[in-house]
Amino acid sequence: NKSGEAGNFSFSGDENFLKALGIHQSKAVNSAGSDAKIMLNGAEYTSSTGVFEINGLTITANEVTDSEFTITTKRDTSATYDIIKGLISEYNTLIKEMDTAYSADGAAKYKMLSEDEKKAMGEKESEEWEKKIKDGLLSKDAVLSNVISSLKNVMMGSISVKRADGSTAEMHLSDFGINTGSYFNTSEKERGVYNIDGDKDNPLTKSKADLLSSAIASDPDMVADFFSKLSRNLHSSMFNLMKGTEYSSNYTIYEDKLMSSQYSSYNSRISSATSRLNAKEDYYFRKFAAMEKALSKINSTQNSMSGFFK
Numbered sequence: 001n002k003s004g005e006a007g008n009f010s011f012s013g014d015e016n017f018l019k020a021l022g023i024h025q026s027k028a029v030n031s032a033g034s035d036a037k038i039m040l041n042g043a044e045y046t047s048s049t050g051v052f053e054i055n056g057l058t059i060t061a062n063e064v065t066d067s068e069f070t071i072t073t074k075r076d077t078s079a080t081y082d083i084i085k086g087l088i089s090e091y092n093t094l095i096k097e098m099d100t101a102y103s104a105d106g107a108a109k110y111k112m113l114s115e116d117e118k119k120a121m122g123e124k125e126s127e128e129w130e131k132k133i134k135d136g137l138l139s140k141d142a143v144l145s146n147v148i149s150s151l152k153n154v155m156m157g158s159i160s161v162k163r164a165d166g167s168t169a170e171m172h173l174s175d176f177g178i179n180t181g182s183y184f185n186t187s188e189k190e191r192g193v194y195n196i197d198g199d200k201d202n203p204l205t206k207s208k209a210d211l212l213s214s215a216i217a218s219d220p221d222m223v224a225d226f227f228s229k230l231s232r233n234l235h236s237s238m239f240n241l242m243k244g245t246e247y248s249s250n251y252t253i254y255e256d257k258l259m260s261s262q263y264s265s266y267n268s269r270i271s272s273a274t275s276r277l278n279a280k281e282d283y284y285f286r287k288f289a290a291m292e293k294a295l296s297k298i299n300s301t302q303n304s305m306s307g308f309f310k
Contacts, residue, residue, distance in 0.1 A: 036061045040071075077216040084212065084227055088178060088194050091155070091234075095192040098148050103188050107136035143253055150237045152192055159229045164219045171226055177211030 036050040038061060045052050052059040059071070110133045118126040138144050158170040173179070177197030181190060181204070195202055198210025216223050241253055 077213060077220070080216050080220060080223065081213055084223075085196060085199070087227065087231065088196060091151075092193045095148065095151060096189060098144060099192050100189045101135070101138040102141065102144050102148060104136045104139045105132065106139040107133045109136070147238075147241060147253060148192070150241060151234065154230070154233045154237050155194070157233070159226050159233070161222050161225045161229070163222050171222075173230075175211070176215055176223070176226075177205075177209065 035046045035048050036052075037044060037046050038052060038059065039045075040054060040059075045054060047061070050061045052061070057071070110129060112133070113121065113126055113129060121129065155173060158172050160168060161171050162168055173194065178194050179197070180186070180192060180194055183191060186193075195205045196212055197205045197208035198213065200206050212223075
């Protein structure tokens with residue numbers, strides 16, 4: 001047996017057998033590699049793997065060249081579309097929930113059930129009855145109405161944006177194919193919900209022209225500006241409703257200070273009325289006791305007098 005070397009590895013075996021395998025006893029030569037380099041817009045970039053991550057771009061070097069090359073990029077319109085679609089979806093969920101609460105049957109239509117009434121009605125029926133009461137607590141509520149109106153006014157309003165050509169325009173959601181349903185063909189709880197024309201996931205509008213995608217492709221900065229301002233306007237409208245006042249704390253919509261004051265006042269009035277009731281009860285108990293005592297004396301006297309006449 002003869003042995004040979006290949007780089008840093010050694011092997012041994014029959015020489016003819018090794019030759020048959022294509023293995024020769026000549027020395028292997030190690031050659032140190034070098035990092036890949038590219039010049040992009042006058043700047044040099046180096047990579048030990050041949051893959052470059054530059055400003056969000058991934059560039060893979062596959063061959064050596066001294067010639068200039070051009071990289072053409074295309075904005076990912078689908079990502080922007082999905083963000084806008086997500087915004088509209090979140091708004092729809094919120095406004096539908098509030099519209100449902102506002103248009104529900106008033107809780108006053110359903111009186112609270114006593115324990116005996118619950119037993120007579122049955123567990124399932126009594127739960128459904130109490131759910132109707134809870135669902136109707138905000139029916140025709142004035143504060144909720146203000147919130148709904150404020151949000152809807154923002155969504156219907158115009159927003160000033162700058163187009164790619166430098167001109168300024170007043171744009172609405174409808175300019176991007178985003179609209180609410182027809183008043184006569186939409187239920188009361190769905191009238192505030194927006195649909196996107198051309199949305200493949202929406203059977204009501206998927207056959208319509210996709211104005212939103214076209215706008216993103218032709219003028220993405222204008223679209224981004226519009227929906228950024230829309231989001232800020234929605235936030236500002238809610239913030240204005242949640243400013244602290246004499247009757248409400250910061251970041252609350254309902255007049256919690258006023259309600260707390262009223263609650264304390266009602267408790268004081270209840271306590272005062274209870275004290276008066278207890279005093280009145282004591283007064284009548286004393287009178288009743290005195291009356292019983294007097295009747296007892298009368299009965300005793302009557303019994304004594306009856307004894308004299310026997």
